[in-house]
Amino acid sequence: ETGVTQSPTHLIKTRGQQVTLRCSSQSGHNTVSWYQQALGQGPQFIFQYYREEENGRGNFPPRFSGLQFPNYSSELNVNALELDDSALYLCASSLFQGRDEKLFFGSGTQLSVL
């Protein structure tokens, strides 16, 4: 058990809608990152938040946005959903300690866009 929880576990939306996915990190972890895992693929890095500020982003459009809160929770928001957004979304939290940083992953939210 990693101590990282994600909600909901499954979600069905229609094209054009907006969705918010939630992640609760381990207490004390100051960094959270989000990944998109399409079926049959490895996870792809969406973005990372450190102390409530986005400090890194992968090749994802601005309609993917996030928030990190002081209580170790975070959100991934996706606007104007497209069919290709159907995927497993994983969050990972860590306590940034330079070279000793270790990620703890949640079990993900499976998003289906119809």
Add this chain to the structure above:
Amino acid sequence: AQTVTQSQPEMSVQEAETVTLSCTYDTSESDYYLFWYKQPPSRQMILVIRQEAYKQQNATENRFSVNFQKAAKSFSLKISDSQLGDAAMYFCAYRSASGGADGLTFGKGTHLIIQP
């Protein structure tokens, strides 16, 4: 941009045997980390083993060991005495040590089947 390639979509091994999963990567950096993650049906990514590029010694964790060939940009995972609980998707991943927040770059994964 860094890339990670896993050329074996699926591997099968008899219980108690040894299996090796392959991974190659491409980078122009000299300082980085390499990882093997396990993803069981529960979908949670579990860290199996971690290697720092500046360390020449191969990492080991109990039954899991790696063969890190920096010049060849190869990073294979050896699982000894395979157990039924080892059955899962295995992902090789890369992360820069440059201090930037680039996240992990994953390969497409290898599905490991353990035959009883």
